[in-house]
Amino acid sequence: xxxxxxxxxxxxxxxxxCGHTFxxxxxxxxxxxxxxxxxxFERIIxxxxxxxxxxxxxxxxxxxxxxxxxxxRAFLEAEEQDVNPMxxxxxxxxxxxxxxxxxxxxxxxxxxxxxxxxACLAKDKKAMLEIVQKYxxxxxxxxxxxxxxxxxxxxxxxxxxxxxxxxGDVKHACHLMESIMETCERECGDTHKxxxxxxxxxxxxxxxxxxxxxxRAESLARKDxxxxxxxxxxxxxxxxxxxxxxxQILKQKGNTLEAEMFYTMCLEGKERVLGREHPETLKALNxxxxxxxxxxxxxxxxxMLQRALLGHTRVFGSDSMHTLxxxxxxxxxxxxxxWNESGTSAYAKRHQLEGCEMLRIAHYRLTTEHKLPAxxxxxxxxxxxxxxxITKEK
Numbered sequence: 001x002x003x004x005x006x007x008x009x010x011x012x013x014x015x016x017x018c019g020h021t022f023x024x025x026x027x028x029x030x031x032x033x034x035x036x037x038x039x040x041f042e043r044i045i046x047x048x049x050x051x052x053x054x055x056x057x058x059x060x061x062x063x064x065x066x067x068x069x070x071x072x073r074a075f076l077e078a079e080e081q082d083v084n085p086m087x088x089x090x091x092x093x094x095x096x097x098x099x100x101x102x103x104x105x106x107x108x109x110x111x112x113x114x115x116x117x118x119a120c121l122a123k124d125k126k127a128m129l130e131i132v133q134k135y136x137x138x139x140x141x142x143x144x145x146x147x148x149x150x151x152x153x154x155x156x157x158x159x160x161x162x163x164x165x166x167x168g169d170v171k172h173a174c175h176l177m178e179s180i181m182e183t184c185e186r187e188c189g190d191t192h193k194x195x196x197x198x199x200x201x202x203x204x205x206x207x208x209x210x211x212x213x214x215x216r217a218e219s220l221a222r223k224d225x226x227x228x229x230x231x232x233x234x235x236x237x238x239x240x241x242x243x244x245x246x247x248q249i250l251k252q253k254g255n256t257l258e259a260e261m262f263y264t265m266c267l268e269g270k271e272r273v274l275g276r277e278h279p280e281t282l283k284a285l286n287x288x289x290x291x292x293x294x295x296x297x298x299x300x301x302x303x304m305l306q307r308a309l310l311g312h313t314r315v316f317g318s319d320s321m322h323t324l325x326x327x328x329x330x331x332x333x334x335x336x337x338x339w340n341e342s343g344t345s346a347y348a349k350r351h352q353l354e355g356c357e358m359l360r361i362a363h364y365r366l367t368t369e370h371k372l373p374a375x376x377x378x379x380x381x382x383x384x385x386x387x388x389x390i391t392k393e394k
Contacts, residue, residue, distance in 0.1 A: 006035055016041040158201060170210040177202045190223075191231045196238070199224050203245060207252075209375070214253050221246040235273055237280075240266045244284065251291055260291045282311040286326050293333055298340070305330050321370045321378075324362045328382045331358025335385065359386040 004012045010023035018039045026035070033040055158180065164173035181198040188195050199220055206217035225242040232238045247262035267284040274281050289304035309330055312323040334355030341348035363382040366372045372379050 158198065161201065161205075165205070165208075170205065170208055174202070174205045174211055177205055190227050196224070196228070200245070203249075207249070214249060218246070218249050218253065221249050235269060237270075237273070240269050240273075240280075240284075243269070244287065247287065247291070251294070256291060256295050260288070260295060263288045263291050277311060277315060279315055282308055282315060283322065285311065286322075286329060289326075289333075290329050293329065293336055296336070296340075298333060298337055301333055305333060319365075319369070321366060321372070324365050324370075325378050328359055328362030328366075328378065331355040331362065332382075332385055334358065356386055 004010045004023035004026055006022055006026040010025060012021045012023055014024045014027055015021045016027065016034060018034045018037055018041060020034055020036045022030075022035065032042070158177075161173045161177050161180070164170070164176065177198065181195065181202050184192060184195040184198050203217050203220050203224065205211060206213045206220070221242070225239070225246050228236070228239045228242045243262045243266040247259045247266065250256075250259035250262065263284065267281070267288050270278065270281040270284050285304055285308040289301045289308055292298070292301035292304060305326060309323070309326045312320065312326050316323050332355065334351045336355075338348040338352035338355065341351075359382045363379060363386060366376070366379055366382070367374070374380075
């Protein structure tokens with residue numbers, strides 16, 4: 001809560017009809033007239049638990065030429081309904097300012113932008129999604145252009161990207177994320193925290209199946225790795241994460257040799273800095289084992305995956321989705337051994353049965369217990385390999 005702008009000692013916890021907020025003691029001395037705008041008021045609206053940003057909303061709306069009484073009514077309704085006042089104001093502004101059949105004027109864009117900012121401050125995903133959907137027909141760039149000029153709104157813009165992805169508009173989210181990233185690079189530089197966050201977000205968007213631009217993703221991932229290595233050093237967790245991301249992209253492109261190199265660099269670094277039993281180290285160990293299976297280096301893969309399975313069981317527990325992922329990779333390893341031995345010996349057939357059973361259990365528990373969708377990479381991988389090896393066995 002902010003301090004009262006009259007006495008500067010008490011907390012401003014009372015909002016009047018014009019939208020301004022003061023402490024109760026000062027308001028009782030004002031003879032039903034707002035000390036700021038001199039407008040008369042009839043009642044006091046008590047505001048409980050609002051953040052500081054909430055009390056600056058009246059000034060923001062006034063700068064857009066809107067009446068404070070409108071805002072006060074929205075606050076009053078929110079108090080009576082026990083909902084977040086800022087989200088209520090955002091929805092009310094949007095409903096008033098935006099008609100899907102009308103053209104998007106500059107004033108509407110400003111009001112819609114303010115409504116979106118309110119929803120961001122309130123962390124109201126539903127309100128943000130409504131705004132994005134309604135502005136979709138009218139052209140979002142007109143609303144977003146003011147934000148793209150200021151890097152201070154990076155978090156709000158990244159939040160909007162998440163909403164766009166949730167709404168299924170991945171391609172537009174990708175274009176918007178690229179604009180945000182370029183703005184951060186231009187104003188803050190490559191090594192700024194906001195720029196790195198945007199670059200990482202952009203890489204993840206490019207890897208989604210709706211976009212699947214591996215060339216662009218690899219280019220950004222290499223740049224991100226070199227920037228982080230130069231800025232943080234080779235022994236930093238941010239550098240390790242960049243190595244892992246680059247290894248993932250190279251693996252998807254089929255460049256297993258270079259992918260194994262980056263995965264191994266990531267594993268060795270995490271073992272030195274974080275320790276052998278750290279959760280991130282164990283995940284890196286699983287990544288190395290998985291890429292070694294693709295390279296058909298099964299002896300090294302078995303060593304890595306057995307360590308990873310024991311470590312995951314100790315750290316995450318046997319029911320964790322991460323442990324099930326490692327277990328599925330061990331099953332894949334056994335099936336690959338049986339595949340190489342042509343399935344003729346009893347030893348190979350036993351490996352085939354054990355491997356297929358581990359793949360089946362991992363797939364079943366990930367989809368039923370952990371509710372992973374059918375298009376999740378782990379689910380797709382285990383389902384496809386299980387079908388492949390069962391078909392070969394028949």
